[in-house]
Amino acid sequence: MNSDDDAFREQVRAWLAEHLVGEWAALKGAGGSEAYEERRAWNRLLADHGWTCLGWPKEHGGRALSLTKQAIFHEEYARAGAPETVNHLGEQLLGPTLIEFGTDEQKARFLPVIRTVDELWCQGYSEPGAGSDLAAVKTRAVLDVAADEWVIDGQKVWTSWAHEADWIFVIARTEPGSSRHSGLSFLLVPLDQDGVEIRPIEQITGDSEFNEVFFTGARTPASMIVGEPGDGWRVAMALLGFERGVSVLGQHVGFESELNDLIDLARANGALDDPVLRDRLAEQSAEFEVMRVNAVRSLTEATPGADNVAKLVWAGWHRRLGELAMEVCGASSLTADGEAYDLDRWQRLFLFSRADTLYGGSDEIQRNILAERVLGLPKEARG
Incomplete structure (x- = not known):
């Protein structure tokens, strides 16, 4: 960290x-389905003041800031408790993917309205029978x-915020008779058309952030393909790499805030006097420090399997935090x-964190990837 980085930190703090x-x-603290339109307005305020697309190149409307900044x-x-933004999928995932793989026309069409939060995106990857196994x-x-x-x-399923989005990026099979990783293409599809039906899925929290999306003769221009036909797997994997970028450090700060608030609650209600609970809170704190160091290392070192390890670690840690909160x-x-069905923050944490070890690639899939692709162990038998 240098003086320029310190000055930038003070600038961010002052603006917030x-x-x-x-x-x-x-x-403050709002996320999920809470105050969605108000959070979108806040997200647009961030854009107006240059606080979106920080890592994008300047020629595409970003600020080209360093990884540290x-x-x-x-x-x-x-740390400021600012609300969860509504544009993560467009800004953090699709935008960088288009910058790397998109045509000049695609960049000109989509990047400006992603930056200004005028169009929102959702991700069409998972399907019934093809959740973590994207291929x-x-x-x-x-x-x-x-x-x-x-x-x-x-059909796609578990599609976050499809009911609020304008567009969806879809992995589809475009080569008849192909299987697994081959024959897939990465398509950009408008959602406001007769061939698309969106059905919200009610979660155990009572919210409906996830959706089923049905395509029945849905259409998109032939130019709305990112990369070459049949090259969708490579584009899709690159996008997932962007998903586990610097924003994960902000996620960890949120985790730390939850942990500290839970410790404060335990101190206030006497739970900290229980030696078993006190030891478990101490263990959770120690695990958090290890997790944070690993997250920073994964951003600065090209270590095979680091993303998969990070997902396994934080998902399990956060799920255990929800159990400990109860x-x-x-x-x-x-x-x-x-x-x-009026849940408090700890009940909501417990219920939602049950999904942490499933979405974004289940624990079982992460372990298989590490075993087969990093350690070189025999592949799991497939039925």
């Missing part, structure tokens, strides 16, 4: 302190030469306040 007040202060922003943003996708797309359009049929809260954690 100045703007996260008044109507915006009410959004990007990490500083995400850390300070989380098993069955959604197909056929090129209608006369219309110069791709025609898409199939024990710290005691019997009151078993009931919801009010007549409605």
Whole structure:
């Protein structure tokens, strides 16, 4: 860390302190389905002041900030309790993918409106029977030469924020008879059309952030393919690499805040006097420090399998934190306040974190990748 980085940290802190007040202060800590439109307005305020797309090249509307400065922003943003942004999939995933693989026309069409938060994106990867095993996708797309359009049929599931998005990036099988990693293409598909149906999935938290998306003759122009036909696997894997970038450090700051708040609660309600719970909180704290060091190392060292290890570590840690929160809260954690299904933050943490070891690649898939691709062990038998 140098003086320039220190000055940048103070700049971020000062801006957040100045703007996260008044109507915006009410959004502190908001995420998931909470105050979605208000958070989108906040996200646009960030864009207006140059706080989106920090790592993008300047010629594409970004600020070309160093990895260190990007990490500083995400850390300070989380420490300020600023609300969860609504543009992660566009800004952090699709944008960098288009910058690397997209045509000039695609970049000109999509990058400006991603930066300004005027169009939102969702991710069409997982399918029934092809969740973490992305290579098993069955959604197909056929090129209608006369219309110069791709025609898409199939189903995606667990599609975060599809009901709020304008576009979806889709992995589809475009070569008949192909299997596994071959014959896939990466398509950009508008959601506002007759051939697309979106059905929200109600979660155990009572929210509906995830959706099923059905394609029945859905269409997108032939030019809306990223990379070459059949090269979708390479593009999709590159996008997943962007997913585990510097924003993960901000995620870790959020985890640290949850941990510290839980320790404060345990101190206040007497749970910290229980030697077993005290030891478990201490263990959770020690594991967090190891996790943070590993996250920083994975950003600065090209270590095979580092992303997979990081996902395994933080997902398990966060899930255990949710379980520990229920024990710290005691019997009151078993009931919801009010007549409605009104969960407090710890109940919501516990319930939502059950999915941490599944989404973004399940623990089983992460372990298989590490075993087969990093350690060179025999591949798991497939039925």
